Amino acid sequence: MSLVEPWRQDALLAGASRRWVRWLPWVVAFVYCAALMPVTLGVLNADYNLNAGIAGTLAVIQTVPLLYAVIRPLQAWCIVFAADVVGALALLTADTAGYAWPFPAMEIVGLVLLCLAVGLRESRRTLVLVWATTIVAGVGLTFLAPDSTSNTAATVIVLSAVALILGAALRERYDAQRRLAEQETISEAERSRRTLLEERARIARELHDVVAHHMSMITVQADTATYRLEGLSPEVQEEFTSIATTARASLGEMRRLLGVLRSEDADGELTPQPGLADIGRLAEATTRAGVPVDVTTCEIEVPETVGLSAYRIVQEALANVVRHAPGAPTRVTVSAGDEKVLVLVVNGPSPEPPESPLEDTGTGQGLVGMRERVRLVGGSLETGPLPDGGFRVAAELPTTAKDFT
CATH class of the missing domain: 3.30.565.10 (Histidine kinase-like ATPase, C-terminal domain)
Known part of the structure; x- marks a missing residue:
């Protein structure tokens, strides 16, 4: 197994039946990463006049984890959100007049995408903690907002809540469909088993009606042969007795086996094998x-x-x-x-x-x-x-x- 295979198994939508759906998270993450990285670098450096080295570092940390979000969305969100908060503090030293702060537009896109991925994977309790962390950070940064800036903290809080709820709804819908499919599989197996038991019971009845009747006739004829036929030698009488004994034993064993087929609680199971x-x-x-x-x-x-x-x-x-x-x-x-x-x-x-x-x-x-x-x-x-x-x-x-x- 290659090193890529476990990543594919843990990836978002890895259980989808269609191949293109399984590959969709990877394609979306790659496209957004490739598009957001140069945009983030350009905006931070050109518009906010942030140092090129700091702008490049923030651009990498804020976009590359989007690829990691396909298999570990919560960890990727923690990295990107921390980088966004650090970037907001770094922008306090730059010229933010007239621009969005603390989260520029390209950072909002990345955060919303990560929240959607987190909603698809994590539990409700984790989603509440993620949103609460977003609220605390957004409110805290608001008190540091410079003058003449467009505060985007409220926008991030609202959009992240929408993305988390949407992701959770999609995940729960998928889980419900999966459980329904599993239940249908179990029900189908139960129906097949019931059909098999009914067929066994039908065969048992037919065997009893056809075979047991003839075996009983053989036993009766062999038992009464010495009385119905005159002049039988002792050897012939002994042969008829042997036939009757063998037929009677076979009939009893057959009835025990048919009892097993007809009912799991058959009395025949109490007879030693x-x-x-x-x-x-x-x-x-x-x-x-x-x-x-x-x-x-x-x-x-x-x-x-x-x-x-x-x-x-x-x-x-x-x-x-x-x-x-x-x-x-x-x-x-x-x-x-x-x-x-x-x-x-x-x-x-x-x-x-x-x-x-x-x-x-x-x-x-x-x-x-x-x-x-x-x-x-x-x-x-x-x-x-x-x-x-x-x-x-x-x-x-x-x-x-x-x-x-």
Whole structure:
């Protein structure tokens, strides 16, 4: 960042949206400085017969701070006003007969411009102090006014008050517009959030109406199959019981998730979330679905978020095996490393690829969901096919992850 950049950020009207408005104070200050300096020098030296050296010094001090007023208007006003008072005292030694005193016309222009800049930046209390200082100085100099001079102290007091009030009004109007724009931005964000919540609730209702009905039908049909169908072998009856149990568990979990979508105060949030200890039961359910799963786990205390992420990763990986490689031997390994939990799910090729897979198209949301869960806990994920036709999912989750559930 250049040295000029901070000055631009602190300058008057630096927050304006249009570029020419941001540059306007600099242009005005430069034009007035370039115009007032030679005029001030000429008037003090030629009209008031003030010494050329003193006139040149006063001209510089009374005009150059106008450039500084763009970023520090109050400090610039203090410098110029003090120089004007000193100049008024210096003019007492010159020929002021018939001329304006204590503030010549060019000094009045500079003071009014500075008061406008101060009004744009400072608080009301500061503006009152600036005007009070102007009144005190003007009244005090009036008692020293030479004869046959045009006293301009009252003019400076009135014009400075007008400039201060105008600057304050413009600043307060700008602040009000800025606060209104910020409030509109906040309101828009709130409307977007409310729209999102309403959409989530609508999706939750639709999911419940569509999915829950079919899951309930599967559960009822599986539970009553042994009574409705005669001659079922014990193995088939056990299979129907397993289907009913799995469907009932899935229905309960789905209802808990839909409850979260529908209401932040849903009772489903009181139910403990699955973790590392539930991976074994998950593997058993997958084995009953026809995919042999070999599970190796370790007992380790981890935050609930990490345990839930590991469970969901294994759940999604096994679901992918069932969908895309039915019957493929699968190995699930959960081990503890150096402050990390390593989750590995590896499956081989399907022993007898079906003529048509259970799902001939994939949404890709499963892997996306895995990566999102791993990212939230600060871990890493690697997925990819194996040379023998299988697939590998490897996740590394830190045990120090914060619990956000």
